[in-house]
Amino acid sequence: MTDGTAPGSRQPETTPVADEIGDLRVIARDDPPPSGANDLIVMGAASGAILGGIGFAVGLLAGAPLGFYGAALAVGLLSLGVAVRRWITDRFPDIDAVELRPGPEPSGPIADVAPVPRRSFLGRFLAVAAGVLGLGLIAPVVSLGPAPGDALRRTAWRRGSRLVTTDGQPLSPADLSPGGVVTVWPEGAIGDETAAVILLRLSGEPVDPTNGDWVVDSTVVAYSKICTHAGCPVGLFREQDDALFCPCHQSTFDAQRGAIPTFGPTARALPQLPLGVDDEGNLVALGDFTEQVGPAFG
Amino acid sequence: MTPLFALLWDTLDDRLKLRAPGRKVANKVFPHHWSFLLGEIALISFVILVLTGIFLTMFYRPSIDPVVYSGANELFGGRRLPAAFESIVRLTYDVPGGLLFRRIHRAAAHLFIATVILHLLRIILTGAFRKPREINYHLGVVLLLLAFALGFTGYSLPYDALAGTGIRIAYTELLSTPYIGDRLAFWIFGGEFPTGDVIPRFFVFHVLLLPGLIIGAISAHLGLVARQRHTQFPRVGIDGHRWIVGKPLWPSQFAESATLLLWVGGVLVASAVLVPWADIVLQGPYRPGEVGNNAQPDWYLFWLEGALRLFPPIEFSVLGMTVSGPFFAGAVMPTLVIALLVVYPFVERRVYGLEGEWHVLQNPLDIPLRAAFLIGTFGFLLLLSAGATNDILSRLWGVPIETLTWVFRILALVGPPLGAVGIFAYSKRRLAAKGQTVASVER
Numbered sequence: 001m002t003d004g005t006a007p008g009s010r011q012p013e014t015t016p017v018a019d020e021i022g023d024l025r026v027i028a029r030d031d032p033p034p035s036g037a038n039d040l041i042v043m044g045a046a047s048g049a050i051l052g053g054i055g056f057a058v059g060l061l062a063g064a065p066l067g068f069y070g071a072a073l074a075v076g077l078l079s080l081g082v083a084v085r086r087w088i089t090d091r092f093p094d095i096d097a098v099e100l101r102p103g104p105e106p107s108g109p110i111a112d113v114a115p116v117p118r119r120s121f122l123g124r125f126l127a128v129a130a131g132v133l134g135l136g137l138i139a140p141v142v143s144l145g146p147a148p149g150d151a152l153r154r155t156a157w158r159r160g161s162r163l164v165t166t167d168g169q170p171l172s173p174a175d176l177s178p179g180g181v182v183t184v185w186p187e188g189a190i191g192d193e194t195a196a197v198i199l200l201r202l203s204g205e206p207v208d209p210t211n212g213d214w215v216v217d218s219t220v221v222a223y224s225k226i227c228t229h230a231g232c233p234v235g236l237f238r239e240q241d242d243a244l245f246c247p248c249h250q251s252t253f254d255a256q257r258g259a260i261p262t263f264g265p266t267a268r269a270l271p272q273l274p275l276g277v278d279d280e281g282n283l284v285a286l287g288d289f290t291e292q293v294g295p296a297f298g
Numbered sequence: 299m300t301p302l303f304a305l306l307w308d309t310l311d312d313r314l315k316l317r318a319p320g321r322k323v324a325n326k327v328f329p330h331h332w333s334f335l336l337g338e339i340a341l342i343s344f345v346i347l348v349l350t351g352i353f354l355t356m357f358y359r360p361s362i363d364p365v366v367y368s369g370a371n372e373l374f375g376g377r378r379l380p381a382a383f384e385s386i387v388r389l390t391y392d393v394p395g396g397l398l399f400r401r402i403h404r405a406a407a408h409l410f411i412a413t414v415i416l417h418l419l420r421i422i423l424t425g426a427f428r429k430p431r432e433i434n435y436h437l438g439v440v441l442l443l444l445a446f447a448l449g450f451t452g453y454s455l456p457y458d459a460l461a462g463t464g465i466r467i468a469y470t471e472l473l474s475t476p477y478i479g480d481r482l483a484f485w486i487f488g489g490e491f492p493t494g495d496v497i498p499r500f501f502v503f504h505v506l507l508l509p510g511l512i513i514g515a516i517s518a519h520l521g522l523v524a525r526q527r528h529t530q531f532p533r534v535g536i537d538g539h540r541w542i543v544g545k546p547l548w549p550s551q552f553a554e555s556a557t558l559l560l561w562v563g564g565v566l567v568a569s570a571v572l573v574p575w576a577d578i579v580l581q582g583p584y585r586p587g588e589v590g591n592n593a594q595p596d597w598y599l600f601w602l603e604g605a606l607r608l609f610p611p612i613e614f615s616v617l618g619m620t621v622s623g624p625f626f627a628g629a630v631m632p633t634l635v636i637a638l639l640v641v642y643p644f645v646e647r648r649v650y651g652l653e654g655e656w657h658v659l660q661n662p663l664d665i666p667l668r669a670a671f672l673i674g675t676f677g678f679l680l681l682l683s684a685g686a687t688n689d690i691l692s693r694l695w696g697v698p699i700e701t702l703t704w705v706f707r708i709l710a711l712v713g714p715p716l717g718a719v720g721i722f723a724y725s726k727r728r729l730a731a732k733g734q735t736v737a738s739v740e741r
Contacts (some may be wrong), residue, residue: 016536016543024546027536060395070398070571074564081560088553095550098329099542101527101657145484145495152473152480152490166587173382183587193492196587225587230470230624231491233464235589248463248593249607250689250699263700265606265623269614271430296613296622297473297480 028096038090045083052076156189163283170282173217176201181237196225209258214275222273223259226294229266308637324548329530335605336417343410350403360501383455383583401570411598424659426529428642434522451504462584463593471628476619538658539740604685650736664726674718681710
């Protein structure tokens with residue numbers, strides 16, 4: 001479909017065209033009046049662009065503050081925009097034009113060379129062959145990551161792992177005053193996020209479903225710090241009701257009652273770390289978590 | 299034309315025969331309306347993103363290995379930081395212009411995604427998705443998703459505290475896929491979070507894979523607009539079904555686009571001077587096991603964040619798979635929303651028995667189903683987004699977070715259907731009052 005010819009079925013009975021400039025069908029034309037003021041605007045804006053460009057380059061190279069060379073660049077760009085716009089609108093008529101929308105496509109085959117008669121089986125077989133080859137090419141995806149195995153079902157905690165702070169200091173129950181909270185790691189795995197544990201001394205003795213065998217000194221308990229909802233660290237402890245609170249999605253856990261969820265989008269308690277004390281009086285793990293740490297999967 | 303330019307033009311024209319196609323392009327008629335500029339601003343933002351991004355790429359180090367920062371910033375001087383974060387601190391404080399380009403890049407990213415969304419809204423509101431433009435509409439939806447991915451990976455690259463939280467939640471989302479979640483997460487992240495592979499990989503996604511896909515998709519998007527011609531608003535006395543009315547590319551549309559490019563650039567630079575975009579100093583680097591308050595993603599992902607916050611606590615095992623809240627909130631819900639966007643053009647065509655092609659834009663109130671679809675879908679997304687600020691609102695208003703969460707849960711479920719039904723009834727009454735029905739053929 002070319003622009004000059006209307007298809008027979010759509011021969012416009014009334015064309016809106018008032019004038020033609022070359023191939024352009026004009027319906028309205030507005031010539032700008034000669035104006036000295038406009039020249040002044042273009043001159044002024046273009047000068048602003050020059051100053052902006054120089055200001056940006058010199059300011060940047062001379063170590064001026066960001067506010068200076070940034071503002072110069074902004075002024076330069078905005079001024080150049082004004083100059084270009086005013087320059088064009090003063091030099092050319094404002095034209096409203098029309099163009100015919102493309103009509104229906106000519107019929108006929110897309111290619112003129114047609115196949116000679118043959119059995120259709122081979123064509124289909126070829127398509128299957130290409131498909132199988134293509135599917136085979138997906139295999140390298142498996143190389144992109146290790147097989148998960150049981151990596152997500154265990155953490156770095158072992159029987160006898162000492163609890164250490166982020167600075168590597170081991171802790172004894174006496175280091176925790178009532179309401180005290182500290183983030184601890186298995187010794188040798190500081191910063192291994194899935195092993196992050198929150199160690200607390202509660203204001204009162206914890207009750208069911210807290211595992212009492214893993215409570216030290218009546219009120220010291222340790223829970224996984226990784227939220228069972230979306231895996232954020234459960235960063236906040238609200239002392240008045242012994243609530244652990246995740247700032248990401250507001251899951252709230254009751255540290256008195258086995259860290260069961262009391263509000264928010266999570267459905268599962270924070271796993272409790274089997275906690276004990278070694279011969280030197282340091283807090284240690286009695287083993288890895290017995291429940292799934294972090295968000296659900298599988 | 300200056301003689302030099304004329305000589306260059308003649309030399310090229312003599313060999314490439316540019317005159318005829320050139321005149322055709324220059325005479326091409328562009329319908330005019332301010333809302334047609336939204337997509338153009340998105341395109342301009344993308345160009346600015348690529349230009350500033352090239353500068354940033356020269357300095358960024360895609361690694362989380364600890365290095366000691368030894369530059370001018372006093373807060374971080376002598377500290378061990380993840381290499382990615384360190385390289386950005388260095389770019390910000392020790393490279394002249396580094397901070398300016400970072401801020402422009404960030405501001406352009408916000409503008410890019412905002413205008414892509416507004417452009418999509420314009421297309422849906424006015425019915426520009428109707429036959430024969432469904433394919434281009436779908437390309438636009440793909441571009442929106444690519445823009446989200448580009449924004450999220452860019453947000454993650456500094457490896458600051460917020461980025462760490464975002465990556466963590468994205469990892470959980472993948473993990474929550476039934477059956478294959480753990481493999482999927484390990485394939486994309488290279489292992490268990492926080493693996494050292496995530497930043498190098500996000501870097502490849504952000505500077506190579508996603509921009510490449512977006513450039514390809516934009517080219518096809520513009521190519522289809524050129525081939526199928528632009529839609530236009532109705533104009534008295536002209537059959538818009540037959541005629542395209544507008545201004546020729548040269549000079550009017552050229553002036554429009556050139557000034558838009560310069561002005562959008564100017565405004566972005568000005569915003570970079572006035573607004574401390576991309577200020578990561580307050581955040582500090584990602585540290586394992588830590589997360590701060592106000593852990594919000596960028597605004598365009600608030601709807602997903604809100605869904606994660608509001609979805610009720612659910613976790614169950616069935617058929618050997620574990621299904622959890624994050625899977626519904628972060629995978630099923632967005633898939634349904636996207637699917638709704640994708641199928642809507644066909645639904646509208648079928649419900650109203652539409653025939654033929656449509657080139658003239660409409661008032662959405664003239665098509666009750668579309669008004670209801672818009673209010674329902676986007677009302678839902680906006681309420682979910684509001685839900686992502688429940689912690690901030692709770693602190694601001696002194697209302698317990700539990701109460702606010704329940705308010706948003708109820709609003710998100712009840713509000714959109716009510717709004718949809720309301721606007722549906724209103725637009726039907728409005729049509730009836732004017733004695734009109736929904737047109738099934740364009741006139």
